[in-house]
Amino acid sequence: MFDSDDLEEIRADREEWHEEEVEPVVERFGERKETFTTDTGGQDVDRLYTPDDVADLDYREDLGYPGEPPYTRGVYSTGYRGRLWTMRQYAGFSTPEDTNERYHYLLDQGQTGLSMAFDLPTQMGYDSDASMAAGEIGKAGVAIDSLSDMETVFDGIPLDEVSTSMTINAPASVLLAMYIAVGDQQGVDREELRGTIQNDILKEYIARNTYIYPPEESMRIITDIFEFCASETPKFNTISISGYHIREAGSTAAQELAFTLGDGIEYVETAIEAGLDVDEFAPQLSFFFNGHNNIFEEVAKFRAARRMWHDIIDERFDAEDPKSKQLKFHTQTAGSMLTAQQIENNVVRVAYQALAAVLGGTQSLHTNGKDEALALPTEQSVRTALRTQQILAHESGAADTIDPLAGSYYVESLTDEVEEDAYEILEEVDERGGMREAIEQQWVQRQIQDTAFDRQKEIEEKERIIVGVNEFEVDEDPEMDVEGVTQEDQQRQIDSLESVRDERDDEAVEAKLEALREATQGNENLMPYIIEAVKVYATVGEICNVMRDEFGEYQPGSAV
Secondary structure, X not given: OOOHHHHHHHHHHHHHHHHHHHHHHHHHHOOOOOOOEOOOOOOEOOOOOOHHHHOOOOHHHXXXXXXXXXXXXXXXXXXXXXXXXXXXXXEOOOOHHHHHHHHHHHHHOOOOOEEEOEOHHHHOOOOOOOHHHOOOOOOOOEOOOOHHHHHHHOOOOOOOOOEEEEOOOOOHHHXXXXXXXXXXXXXXOHHHOEEEEOOOHHHHHHHHOOOOOOHHHHHHHHHHHHHHHHHHOOOEEOEXXXXXXXXXXXXXXXXXXXXXXXXXXXXXXXXXXXXOOHHHHHHHEEEEEXXXXXXXXXXXXXXXXXXXXXXXXXXXXXXXXXXXXOOOEEEEEOHHHOOOOOOOHHHHHHHXXXXXXXHOOOOEEEOOOOOOOOOOOOHHHHHHHHHHHHHHHHOOOOXXXXXXXXXXXXXXXXXXXXXXXXXXXXXXXXHOOOHXXXXXXXXXXXXXXXXXXXXXXXHHOXXXXXXOOOXXXXXXXXXXXXXXXXXXXXXXXHHHXXXXXHHOOHHHHHHHHHHHHHHHOOOOOOHHHHHHHHHOOOOHHHHHHHHHHHHOOOOOOXXX
């Protein structure tokens, strides 16, 4: 880019500019802050960036071309010029009937992929009539108790024509089995099923706590899913390794990146130890990142993630298939950045966050509804969120060229800094024995908690401005309609579950559950047994309880 003489001249010019132009102005007028940092304070932001900041950048080694290693500039050679990202609005509302209605609405509005949210009882492996489910049925997403509910959700939606992402973790094997069963009913070849299950249990121990089984047993189930899907549903992504919730819990961008890739390393190592070849399952791995407020930091994070994963899979695991080394990811805009105050401001926040995801080369995107800090989003706010993506795709020009911020002295420097910080964190993870050990020691959780504490302190002391919350406030906000889940909705779901139990063949259910129990006691792949149980209308709770009995429930240890 520049030879050594050019760089020496640029350094000299920069020093002269600083001394003659900047220092007198700063001395007279000051600056807005003593120091400037990225969104979560991960990196300092210099006053100016020049070629000197990227003097060590090797274009071919560090960037390359889109679709070529190390994939910094994207995993596809034509970027969005060939195909836009999948617009996958997250939805799961109350009962299966309500969710089916919302899905048809979103598809009619131009959505190109489905994304399924589940209520907390389903996420924890409980049926709607369990005591633990009381008051939570349908509130965080759709309640799924049996195959009958999944049939209702996808009524009139051919599974060979849509791609479906399911945000489910501990019971992921059961919900995937139900999806496969619906596909079988529709006559869809399993090889044509497309979508993703989140299935990322390690981040549950870190950030969300919707786990069921201990880590070792959870990792066995995940490995079984890898193996089963590699042969049965090769177009289905078997895991969405999620940094989203790590960032929502308060991490920096570098921590989000490091802990997410660290989880990915743990999954790959576990699968290899179980006898799988890395190139057999790695192409089906996908990732899920947070789209946060600082556009440049987020773009740098996404670019660094692709480069790091390529190098990790290539150097650490000796993968040969290029697809094994390609990090493909979904992005969701930052729920933790939505405010209940002046909710119209959230439309602007979401738009900027979505822009960062697109500039960073995401494969699919969910944009949050403006009212999600209050309740489930209304149809109007969901439509606005989807229109945000459509305007970005068709009116902004952001999708017309690949990796448009490449070559920016600031963005390239920031990409290197985020990557360097993430590798430093990964080195400490390795010293602690890997992500599973670091999680069980509570070390990962403490790193995030410390960062979140510092951020909240900055907000309270107004060192960090949140528009409408700690600055630019108004006395009152306009009232707004919000979606809600009624007691009648919840009772309707319980009644539906009771009807399924009354009508099914109980002997067949018991036989399939017993077969699953025996399989858990051995080394067989559990997925075929779970699918067979699902098809006779065994419930989520019944299947998960078999594994609870055999595997136990995880109890976090005390901090180390």
